[in-house]
Amino acid sequence: MRWKVAAVRRTEPFAPASVADGNVPGVRIVVCVKHVPDIQSDRSLGATCRTVRDGGDGTLNELDENALEAALSLVEAAGEGEVVVLTVGPDDAVDAVRKGLQMGADEAVHVVDDAIAGSDAIGTARVLAAAIRHLGGADLVVTGMAGLDGLTSVVPSALAALLDVPALPLAAELVLDGSTVRVTRHLDRVTEVLEADLPALVSVTDQANEPRYPNFKGIMAARKKPVTTLALADLGLDADQVGEAGARTEVLEAAPRPVREDRVLVHDTGDAGVRLAAYLVENQLV
Amino acid sequence: MSDTLVLLDHATDGSLRAPVRELVTIARDLPGAVRGVWVADGAEPSPATIAELGVLGVTHVHRLVADGDLHVAAALAAGLATLLAETGAHLVLAVSTFENKEAAGHLAVASGAAVVTDVDSVVWSDERLVAGKTVFAGTWTTSTAVRTPLAVITVKPNSVPVTDAPEPVTPQVGDHAVALDAGVGRVRLVERTEQPASDRPDLTSAHVVVVGGRGTEGDFSSVEELADVLGGAVGATRVATDEGWIGHEAQIGQTGVTISPRLYIGAGVSGAVHHRGGMQASGTIVAVNSDPDAPIFEIADFGVVGDLRTVLPQAAAELRRLKG
Numbered sequence: 378m379r380w381k382v383a384a385v386r387r388t389e390p391f392a393p394a395s396v397a398d399g400n401v402p403g404v405r406i407v408v409c410v411k412h413v414p415d416i417q418s419d420r421s422l423g424a425t426c427r428t429v430r431d432g433g434d435g436t437l438n439e440l441d442e443n444a445l446e447a448a449l450s451l452v453e454a455a456g457e458g459e460v461v462v463l464t465v466g467p468d469d470a471v472d473a474v475r476k477g478l479q480m481g482a483d484e485a486v487h488v489v490d491d492a493i494a495g496s497d498a499i500g501t502a503r504v505l506a507a508a509i510r511h512l513g514g515a516d517l518v519v520t521g522m523a524g525l526d527g528l529t530s531v532v533p534s535a536l537a538a539l540l541d542v543p544a545l546p547l548a549a550e551l552v553l554d555g556s557t558v559r560v561t562r563h564l565d566r567v568t569e570v571l572e573a574d575l576p577a578l579v580s581v582t583d584q585a586n587e588p589r590y591p592n593f594k595g596i597m598a599a600r601k602k603p604v605t606t607l608a609l610a611d612l613g614l615d616a617d618q619v620g621e622a623g624a625r626t627e628v629l630e631a632a633p634r635p636v637r638e639d640r641v642l643v644h645d646t647g648d649a650g651v652r653l654a655a656y657l658v659e660n661q662l663v
Numbered sequence: 664m665s666d667t668l669v670l671l672d673h674a675t676d677g678s679l680r681a682p683v684r685e686l687v688t689i690a691r692d693l694p695g696a697v698r699g700v701w702v703a704d705g706a707e708p709s710p711a712t713i714a715e716l717g718v719l720g721v722t723h724v725h726r727l728v729a730d731g732d733l734h735v736a737a738a739l740a741a742g743l744a745t746l747l748a749e750t751g752a753h754l755v756l757a758v759s760t761f762e763n764k765e766a767a768g769h770l771a772v773a774s775g776a777a778v779v780t781d782v783d784s785v786v787w788s789d790e791r792l793v794a795g796k797t798v799f800a801g802t803w804t805t806s807t808a809v810r811t812p813l814a815v816i817t818v819k820p821n822s823v824p825v826t827d828a829p830e831p832v833t834p835q836v837g838d839h840a841v842a843l844d845a846g847v848g849r850v851r852l853v854e855r856t857e858q859p860a861s862d863r864p865d866l867t868s869a870h871v872v873v874v875g876g877r878g879t880e881g882d883f884s885s886v887e888e889l890a891d892v893l894g895g896a897v898g899a900t901r902v903a904t905d906e907g908w909i910g911h912e913a914q915i916g917q918t919g920v921t922i923s924p925r926l927y928i929g930a931g932v933s934g935a936v937h938h939r940g941g942m943q944a945s946g947t948i949v950a951v952n953s954d955p956d957a958p959i960f961e962i963a964d965f966g967v968v969g970d971l972r973t974v975l976p977q978a979a980a981e982l983r984r985l986k987g
C-alpha cells in the first residue's frame with residue numbers, strides 16, 4: 378500500500394537554516410540510509426546483473442548507522458531538532474528505516490517503485506534529491522561514507538550537487554556551531570578541515586562515532602512512529618529518469634571469480650620463514 | 664571518438680603519483696589523444712615530469728588555474744567540466760581515491776557524465792567504453808558499459824603494467840582559467856595538512872604490502888622489517904589502527920584503503936570480510952596466522968600456521984641471505 382506524505386512541514390526547499398532564524402525549533406536533519414545485502418552473506422549478482430536483494434539477508438548498511446548516530450547526537454546536543462530517516466529501495470528496504478526509527482529517528486520515509494530498480498549512483502541520487510525536496514528540504518543531510526554493496530561513494534557529492542548545497546564528505550569529526558557545520562577528514566596523506574553554512578550535506582566515516590544499539594524503549598517507541606511510503610509519481614520524477622531506463626551505465630556481464638587454485642598451507646615446524654622466502658623467490662615476487 | 668583527459672595526481676613536490684602512469688597506459692589504447700590535467704595547486708610539473716609524460720604519450724598538459732582552492736571537489740569538478748567542453752574530450756580518467764570519486768559525483772551532475780568507480784580496465788568495444796571491475800570484496804568480476812557521451816571513470820592502482828608510447832611526443836603545456844561560481848565557494852577549506860612523505864612506497868600503489876593485525880599485539884617491528892626487505896609498504900587492519908599502533912591512513916579495507924598489490928602478506932590478520940574487501944583483488948596473498956581456522960587462509964595462496972614473531976624475522980633473514 379502507498380500513501381502520500383501526510384503534511385509537508387516546510388514549503389520552502391532549503392529555507393534559511395532554522396538554527397539561524399529560530400522559527401522552527403532546532404535543526405531538521407535528513408539521514409539517507411541504504412538497505413544492502415549482509416556483507417557476511419554470500420552476495421551475488423543475478424541474471425540481469427543486478428544485486429540479488431531478495432535473499433532475506435538484507436540489512437541496514439552498517440556505515441549508515443554512523444550517519445544516524447551523528448544526526449541523533451547533534452540533535453541531542455542541541456536539545457531540539459528532528460531526524461528524518463530516508464531510504465530508496467525495494468519493499469524490504471523499509472527494514473532499514475525501521476532500524477533508524479528504533480535508534481531514535483523521529484520519522485521515516487521509504488521511496489519504493491519498480492521503476493527505480495537498476496538505478497546507478499546518479500539515478501539513486503536523483504531520487505534522494507527529489508524526495509528531500511518533496512519533504513520540504515532539510516538543514517542538514519547526513520549520509521554514510523559508502524554503501525557496502527555498491528561502494529561507489531559517489532551518491533553524497535552527487536546528491537549535494539543536485540540539491541545545490543555544499544558537500545562536506547568523509548567527516549571523522551563533525552561539529553555544528555550555530556548555523557555553521559565543520560568537519561575534519563582524513564584522506565590519503567592529508568587531513569582537511571572543511572566548513573560551510575547550512576543547509577549542507579555531510580557524509581560521515583566509521584571513525585566518527587560508535588553507533589548506539591536500539592534499546593527496548595526505542596524499539597517500542599518506533600512502532601508508533603510514522604513510516605511514509607512514496608512512489609516516483611509523488612516526487613514528480615518520470616520513470617525514464619531513474620532505474621535501468623535512466624541509468625548512464627549498463628552492467629553487461631557479471632561472473633563469480635574463480636577460487637584461487639594451488640593454495641599451499643604449511644604448519645610451522647621451525648622453518649616456515651625459510652619456506653615462505655623460498656615461495657616468494659620461486660614465484661618471482663621479490 | 665574524441666580525446667581522454669587524465670587527471671595528473673601529484674605530490675606536493677610535483678612528482679606524479681605512480682598510478683597516473685597506468686591511467687595514461689590505459690588511455691593510450693582508447694581512440695583519441697591523451698591529454699593530462701594538472702591542477703595548479705602550488706606544485707608544478709618539473710621539465711623531467713613533462714618529458715616523462717611525453718614518453719608515456721601525453722600530447723597536452725592542461726594546467727587548471729582557479730582563484731579558489733581546487734582541492735575542493737566541487738571546484739575540481741567545475742574545472743574538469745570546463746576542460747571537457749573546451750577540448751571536446753569525452754572521458755575523464757582519474758585514480759580511484761575518495762577525493763576523485765567525490766569530484767566524479769559533482770562532475771556527473773554538472774555534465775551529464777556517467778560514473779564508473781574502482782575499475783581495473785577500460786576498453787573501447789562496439790563503439791562504446793566498457794570498464795571492468797571486481798566487486799563484493801573481490802568475489803565477482805563485472806563489466807560495465809557507458810551509455811552516455813561523457814564519462815568519468817576512476818581506476819584502481821596496480822591495474823595494468825605501465826608501458827611507454829611507441830613514439831614519444833612533446834606535450835604542449837597550456838593554462839586554463841576556471842571560473843568558480845558562488846556555489847562552489849560555499850565550501851571553505853579551513854585547513855589542509857599534508858603528512859610528510861615516508862621512505863616506504865605509497866600504500867595504494869606499492870607492489871608489495873605487508874599488513875599487521877591484532878596478532879602483532881602492537882609490535883610492528885617484524886612487519887616493518889619484512890616490508891623493508893621486500894621494498895614494500897606497511898598496512899594494517901582496523902584493529903591495529905584503532906589501537907593506535909599505526910596511523911589511520913594505513914588501514915586496509917572497506918572503510919580504509921583498497922589495495923591490489925602483486926604481493927599481499929598478512930600477519931596476525933584474521934581476514935574479516937571488511938578487511939578482505941580492501942585486499943582480495945591482490946595478486947598473490949600470503950598469510951601468517953597462529954590459528955589454522957583463521958578465515959584468511961580461505962583466500963591465501965600461501966598460508967603459514969605459525970607465530971608471526973618467529974616466522975616473519977626468519978623470512979626476512981632468509982630473503983636477505985638469498986639477495987646476498
Ligand SMILES: Cc1cc2nc3c(=O)[nH]c(=O)nc-3n(C[C@H](O)[C@H](O)[C@@H](O)COP(=O)(O)OP(=O)(O)OC[C@H]3O[C@@H](n4cnc5c(N)ncnc54)[C@H](O)[C@@H]3O)c2cc1C
Pocket residue numbers: 409410411412428438440441444463464465466495496497498499501505519520521522523524525526527528529530531532533626778779780798799
Ligand atoms: C557491485 C556494484 C557496483 C556498482 N558500481 C557502480 C558504478 O560504478 N557506477 C554507478 O553509477 N553505479 C554503480 N552501482 C550502482 C550503485 O551502487 C547504486 O545505484 C546505488 O544505489 C549507489 O550505491 P552505493 O552503494 O554505490 O552508494 P554510495 O555512494 O557508496 O553510498 C554513500 C551513501 O549514500 C547513501 N545512499 C546510497 N544509496 C542509497 C539509497 N538507495 N537510499 C538511501 N541512501 C542511499 C547512504 O547514506 C550511503 O552510505 C553499483 C552497484 C553494485 C551493487
Ligand SMILES: Cc1cc2nc3c(=O)[nH]c(=O)nc-3n(C[C@H](O)[C@H](O)[C@H](O)COP(=O)(O)OP(=O)(O)OC[C@H]3O[C@@H](n4cnc5c(N)ncnc54)[C@H](O)[C@@H]3O)c2cc1C
Pocket residue numbers: 439440583875876877878879899900901902903914915916917918919920930931932933934935936937938941951952953954957969970971972
Ligand atoms: C563498518 C565496519 C567497517 C570496518 N572496516 C574495516 C576495514 O576497512 N579494515 C579492517 O581491517 N577492518 C575493518 N573492520 C573491522 C573488521 O570487521 C575486523 O574486526 C578487523 O579487520 C579484524 O582485525 P584483525 O584481523 O587485526 O584482528 P582479529 O580479527 O582479532 O585477528 C587477529 C588474528 O591474529 C592471529 N594471531 C594472534 N596472535 C598471533 C601471532 N602471535 N602470530 C600469528 N597470528 C596471530 C589470531 O589467530 C587472529 O586470527 C570494520 C568493521 C566494521 C563494523
